[in-house]
Amino acid sequence: MHRQPHLAKQTIDARLLNQLNKKTQSKTDKLSHSGKLVYINDDYCEITRNYTSFYGMNILGIALFLPVVILCFGVVLFFLYDATFNFKTYIETWSSRPNAHFLLHFAFFIILFMTFAFAAIVNYFIFAPRHYPVRFNRKTGKVYVYDYVLYSITYKLTYTFWWHLPFYKPTKAECKEYDWSLIQAISIFSRNKHSSSSTIRCIVYDSSISTTMIDSFNLISTDAGTDALFMPNYKLWLWISNFMQFNDDLLDTSVNAQVGIYGREVNWPDDLDKKSKASSLDEYRKICPE
Structure with a gap:
């Protein structure tokens, strides 16, 4: 497994987009979100992290x-x-x-x-959900992650479901809130004799200048190594970074309505649903007064 340094929250411009098109043999005038955008407005966007192997598994x-x-x-x-x-x-x-x-x-x-x-x-x-969304609210600078209990088991070993969620109860999703300023992304590439894969892991630090990691989550589902040549993971990270910076001119905003083959409907907790859709920090503070 190979880990690259933190991916920069880089601002896209015509020159950088042209370089990406050359590397990935693309001919687009907009930065792709790799088909992961589920919803977008001026306040927030939502991406999906579903992939076919989940349903087969x-x-x-x-x-x-x-x-x-x-x-x-x-x-x-x-x-x-x-x-x-x-x-x-x-x-x-x-x-x-x-x-x-x-x-x-x-x-x-x-x-x-x-x-x-x-x-x-x-x-x-x-009781697996239809997909695993992440919301990015640029008006409040917050990120909301919808994880299923075992989605990150290979990273966090979350075995608590054995006693919290017995077999006779529907398993519950785990929803978390982070500050965008505390999140950095790492590109991970794995390869063995039979296959290769790449993914982007988001690392959450306890402050913007700290190296102490407090949590992590997958930003995008693992892609086959051959697909990684077209850089869908990096393009998605770059797309999100520019959305959070209000740099929308070169972003593809077409929405992918096909968010899953089957599964339980995704329902955010009421408080997080309201906070993730807040149009300003004042509205956010009214929802969750400190």
């Missing part, structure tokens, strides 16, 4: 783990039924073969744990 996860959950749950019910309605035999066996009974109970609790764990995973796949 969800379907595969359900197909693999749902039969396991049903089988394990059936074994647990059979054990409880047999112990309840054949209690006398159960006690006699416990007295005559304690070692075998100990192993039986140990296996029972292992299967019970597996039932809970795999049911939680199936729950995650079933």
